[in-house]
Amino acid sequence: MGARSPRVLIILATLALTAALTLGAAPLSLERRIAPPFSLRGVTGETLRLDRLLAKGPVVLDFWATWCHPCVEEIPELDALYRRYAARGLTVVGVSADGPRNYAKVRPAASRLGMTYPIAIDEDGRMQQLYQVRALPTTVLIDTSGVVIRVREGWHPGETRDLEAAIAKLLPAPEAPAR
Amino acid sequence: MRRALLRAAAARATCALIACALAAPAASHAQVAVSNLLVAQAGHSKLYQPSNRTDLYDQFEVQATIGELRIGGRYETDENSEQAYTYKVITQRWAEWTDRGLRVRVGNIYTILGRGLIQRSFEVPGVVLDEPGLLSRYGFSRDLDGVLVEGEAGPFSTRIFTGKPNGGTISPGTEAVEQPRYLGEVAGGQAALAPWRGSRVGAAYLRYTDPLALRQDELGSSFAEIDPLRALGVKNVALPLYAEYAGLNRKWDQWWELKTGDKVPHALYVGSNLLWGPVSVSGEWKDYRNFRLGYNDPPSLVREQSFTLLNRATHVLDAESEHGFQAEASYTVPAWGSVTANHSRSDGTPANRARRYEATYWELHAAPTRWPSVEGTAYIQRGLDEFDFVTNDDIYGGSVTVRARRDWSATMDLARKDETRRPAVSSSDHYFSCGIARAQWGSATLVWERTSDPRTEDPVRDVDPHVDPVTFVSGVVSARLTERHQATLTVGKRRGGLACTAGTCYTVEPFSGAELRLTTRF
Numbered sequence: 099m100g101a102r103s104p105r106v107l108i109i110l111a112t113l114a115l116t117a118a119l120t121l122g123a124a125p126l127s128l129e130r131r132i133a134p135p136f137s138l139r140g141v142t143g144e145t146l147r148l149d150r151l152l153a154k155g156p157v158v159l160d161f162w163a164t165w166c167h168p169c170v171e172e173i174p175e176l177d178a179l180y181r182r183y184a185a186r187g188l189t190v191v192g193v194s195a196d197g198p199r200n201y202a203k204v205r206p207a208a209s210r211l212g213m214t215y216p217i218a219i220d221e222d223g224r225m226q227q228l229y230q231v232r233a234l235p236t237t238v239l240i241d242t243s244g245v246v247i248r249v250r251e252g253w254h255p256g257e258t259r260d261l262e263a264a265i266a267k268l269l270p271a272p273e274a275p276a277r
Numbered sequence: 278m279r280r281a282l283l284r285a286a287a288a289r290a291t292c293a294l295i296a297c298a299l300a301a302p303a304a305s306h307a308q309v310a311v312s313n314l315l316v317a318q319a320g321h322s323k324l325y326q327p328s329n330r331t332d333l334y335d336q337f338e339v340q341a342t343i344g345e346l347r348i349g350g351r352y353e354t355d356e357n358s359e360q361a362y363t364y365k366v367i368t369q370r371w372a373e374w375t376d377r378g379l380r381v382r383v384g385n386i387y388t389i390l391g392r393g394l395i396q397r398s399f400e401v402p403g404v405v406l407d408e409p410g411l412l413s414r415y416g417f418s419r420d421l422d423g424v425l426v427e428g429e430a431g432p433f434s435t436r437i438f439t440g441k442p443n444g445g446t447i448s449p450g451t452e453a454v455e456q457p458r459y460l461g462e463v464a465g466g467q468a469a470l471a472p473w474r475g476s477r478v479g480a481a482y483l484r485y486t487d488p489l490a491l492r493q494d495e496l497g498s499s500f501a502e503i504d505p506l507r508a509l510g511v512k513n514v515a516l517p518l519y520a521e522y523a524g525l526n527r528k529w530d531q532w533w534e535l536k537t538g539d540k541v542p543h544a545l546y547v548g549s550n551l552l553w554g555p556v557s558v559s560g561e562w563k564d565y566r567n568f569r570l571g572y573n574d575p576p577s578l579v580r581e582q583s584f585t586l587l588n589r590a591t592h593v594l595d596a597e598s599e600h601g602f603q604a605e606a607s608y609t610v611p612a613w614g615s616v617t618a619n620h621s622r623s624d625g626t627p628a629n630r631a632r633r634y635e636a637t638y639w640e641l642h643a644a645p646t647r648w649p650s651v652e653g654t655a656y657i658q659r660g661l662d663e664f665d666f667v668t669n670d671d672i673y674g675g676s677v678t679v680r681a682r683r684d685w686s687a688t689m690d691l692a693r694k695d696e697t698r699r700p701a702v703s704s705s706d707h708y709f710s711c712g713i714a715r716a717q718w719g720s721a722t723l724v725w726e727r728t729s730d731p732r733t734e735d736p737v738r739d740v741d742p743h744v745d746p747v748t749f750v751s752g753v754v755s756a757r758l759t760e761r762h763q764a765t766l767t768v769g770k771r772r773g774g775l776a777c778t779a780g781t782c783y784t785v786e787p788f789s790g791a792e793l794r795l796t797t798r799f
Contacts, residue, residue, distance in 0.1 A: 143475035198393040199780035202548040206557035255686040256716030
């Protein structure tokens with residue numbers, strides 16, 4: 099392909115320019131902009147639609163893979179976050195970047211890692227492109243208005259605390275226990 | 278010549294327009310997201326003359342959203358000190374419109390039919406390939422240049438597409454001396470029905486026109502996915518099953534026949550899981566004959582490993598002629614960790630009938646909740662790969678991570694491989710790495726490798742059994758420079774060979790020197 103279709107490219111670029119000039123441009127980052135909408139089929143057959151998940155509360159998208167060590171290390175901490183805040187509306191979605199070679203390993207890995215949050219397989223890589231994933235794990239936090247609050251690439255032990263602090267700011271205060 | 282100049286001018290004009298679009302400030306409805314990946318190398322590569330060289334690869338990506346419309350593009354460049362096969366090209370451009378159950382995409386598309394037996398177009402984000410033998414680096418993408426339409430209504434889903442496939446093995450800088458990256462034409466689609474949750478049945482069709490071989494192929498597949506236990510109302514145990522069968526160039530009344538055997542081109546894949554409390558089992562079976570198509574990606578049924586020596590020793594599927602199985606079982610010991618066992622086997626047929634790949638892998642993972650600051654893994658794999666003349670292959674090693682003071686952690690990896698290859702070559706690999714990491718900052722790692730594998734020094738001398746051991750030492754520093762910049766600097770000597778990421782295997786060129794990788798989200 100390359101520059102084989104210059105007219106198409108110029109038309110697309112002109113469209114982009116026109117759109118930007120007429121409609122305006124937000125910051126040039128995934129952060130602080132509206133999260134791309136998606137509808138995914140979970141590994142157990144459920145449909146995961148971003149708008150429906152956001153109606154319950156903030157959403158964390160975790161791009162992971164069965165063969166990715168840091169991803170696998172991060173998952174128990176993410177799952178602990180999910181269990182802690184699910185009642186207050188938090189949803190965590192594990193978006194598996196595994197290809198056909200590893201599809202059959204996704205559910206056993208989730209079971210072994212004790213993942214209680216929903217999992218979907220990004221079969222055609224569309225989600226990774228939408229969210230500009232360049233390395234695994236990548237964690238995306240989206241607030242209830244659909245705005246991306248935070249994108250983190252890679253993971254080291256201790257980094258889930260920052261994510262928890264960001265989530266806590268987005269959640270309603272816990273209900274006081276009834277007397 | 279004039280055409281090339283026009284193309285270059287058009288590319289530059291397009292980039293300028295995109296840059297203007299990005300720079301344009303105004304109201305607030307359109308959203309633009311920009312990211313960049315830069316990989317710079319300076320050092321020594323013994324495979325080329327002159328051996329001292331530099332290389333600068335850059336991948337610039339932009340996406341804009343206006344309501345339901347999204348447009349995007351990717352601009353790639355590669356420059357090197359030899360000025361060989363350099364390029365500055367817009368490698369991707371696409372427009373996509375989505376609305377409820379409908380999606381239309383024009384330009385570079387990614388899609389899959391079934392589990393990839395007859396078609397899969399995909400990319401491996403972040404992976405930059407060296408084209409073997411040539412001085413050109415490029416991002417791995419096996420896309421289609423065409424049109425995709427997907428629709429979903431209740432339990433029904435469908436997708437149809439047409440386009441030119443990119444095999445993903447040719448750099449934009451070398452297609453002038455090799456062959457066009459996008460060659461031939463595929464057109465096809467898939468229809469599926471999900472009668473109840475967790476189940477799916479469907480069929481796919483594909484037609485491929487090969488301009489080099491002057492032929493056209495027709496492929497068809499059908500697949501079914503079901504969890505019979507779930508259908509019966511069982512909740513504590515899951516038994517998802519998936520089966521797909523694909524055939525090539527059949528007559529209309531033959532598409533429904535499940536023919537196997539050496540003389541019938543076909544691909545048959547069956548996979549299943551059993552999930553029962555702490556026990557999880559996966560089993561897969563494959564039978565591929567004459568199904569290496571170049572635009573498909575059937576499951577290889579060989580465990581994908583991320584530990585370095587295991588990852589390098591993997592078997593690359595030859596869908597032209599293989600059948601075999603993979604079984605894996607894990608048992609989770611609550612509050613302690615897990616035990617995993619895997620066995621993979623592939624046999625070549627019929628021309629490669631005498632060849633076999635077989636590996637048995639055991640892994641013990643300890644993550645005791647009583648000592649949350651320590652986590653470790655020990656593993657052993659024994660196998661052989663007669664496709665690669667390896668008659669015996671033992672790999673064992675382990676990894677330990679220790680956490681300290683909330684934000685700090687240290688990791689150590691150790692591994693050893695002993696291999697025997699025909700006719701009588703024995704070699705050993707040793708791997709050691711230790712690193713320290715701090716949350717939010719990054720990590721620093723020292724890697725030491727030593728090998729006596731003759732292929733490491735010179736792939737053509739692989740029959741020479743007498744090679745002095747070679748040592749590779751490198752340091753890797755990875756840092757989150759700011760909220761938007763992530764950098765990784767590698768200094769030292771890198772071993773070449775096979776590497777696999779996201780299920781895809783490729784060759785890494787040996788290199789010594791410094792490599793900087795910078796990811797930016799603007």
